[in-house]
Amino acid sequence: MASLRTYVIVRTLMTIPIVLILLTLVFIILRVMPGDPITSMVGMKAPPEYIEMLKEKAGLNKPLIIQYLDYLFGILRGDFGRSLIWGERPVLYEIFDHLPATIELTIFGFAVSVIIGLITGTIAGVRSGTKTDNALRIYSILAYATFIPWLGMMFQLIFGVYLKLLPISGRIEPSLTIDWKPVTGLYVLDGILTGRLDITIDALKHLILPSITLGIVLSGAYTRLVRANIIEVLGQDFVRAAKARGLSEIKVLRHVLKNAFIPVLTMMGLQFAILLTGAVLTETTFSWPGMGTFLLERIKYVDYTTIQGTIVFFALFVSIVNLVVDILYALIDPRIRY
Secondary structure (H helix, E strand, O other): OHHHHHHHHHHHHHHHHHHHHHHHHHHHHHHHOOOOHHHHHHOOOOOHHHHHHHHHHHOOOOOHHHHHHHHHHHHHOOOOOEOOOHHHOEHHHHHHHHHHHHHHHHHHHHHHHHHHHHHHHHHHHHOOOOHHHHHHHHHHHHHHHOOHHHHHHHHHHHHHHHOOOOOOOOOOOHHHHOOOOOOOOOHHHHHHHOOOHHHHHHHHHHHHHHHHHHHHHHHHHHHHHHHHHHHHHHOOHHHHHHHHOOOOHHHHHHHHHHHHHHHHHHHHHHHHHHHHHHOHHHHHHOOOOOHHHHHHHHHHOOOHHHHHHHHHHHHHHHHHHHHHHHHHHHHHOHHHHO
16 A cells, blocks of 8 residues: 555656646747737737737736746646637636537547447457458558548438438537526536436437547557457466366456456556547537637637647646556556556
8 A cells, every 4th residue: 555655646746847848848839939929819900009018918028937937827826828819718717618528529439439449359359360350450440540520521421411310510409508507518417417308318419420430530549459468468377277277258358358458548548638639620520619629719810828728738637647547557557566
């Protein structure tokens, strides 16, 4: 127990400089990019005094070192700045308005990718060298190489346009949200919490196509990883010993999966973080009002502080997810604590 506690403390302390480096890189990259964000936003014909006023308001007329320190201390206080457009709302409020949509899509897309990947990877690993294995290996390559917008549009065309079975865009039918207030922003969960079964069902229908699109593309990596780990574990001595003692195939497979799952867990944590930060193509294809479409919109309007705050938020999130994955890894495999 003491070794686990020590490991958690050490990993937490190691995360601090990583986060600091990430924040510094975000700050530097946005400052060295060509162009003036204020001038780009208001146009070249705006009065110079108006541009200077906006720069002063955004703190962009201060020396870089002062801007950097203000930036770091602001983040420590939970202040990610204010938007330069549309009422100058705090960036954190803007993020929390769009984050639930991305989290909901991420959860369902992640679940689809893990389920498909574990099933196909396990079958391929157990039947290594067979035609089934070859077919699933080809699937993993094709799935991972598939362009998300193309796959999404194919699903929209087949299931939305031709068969008219599923909606092709948005999160929910607008008519259902009249006089309805979401609780968490996750519509499937909110429909359950508020006793609105119609909203839950409609939200699930809207999630099917984007979740399957995202899940299929990401499942290819799980298929290959699970297959490789199962083949490796099947060749270990404890598996041969278990078979020699007469254990059933199901019991042997259970032990094999447990040992093969450890590297997969690390990938699951990283994939979840990548899904949350990188579902831009899926959100754009299905007009999903999440963080991806939000960030693209603000890049279009050159909303400098919102772009910076959103990237920083994602950087912090990825670092926290990596820390949690490392801790879970230590719980599953005690050997890494030493």
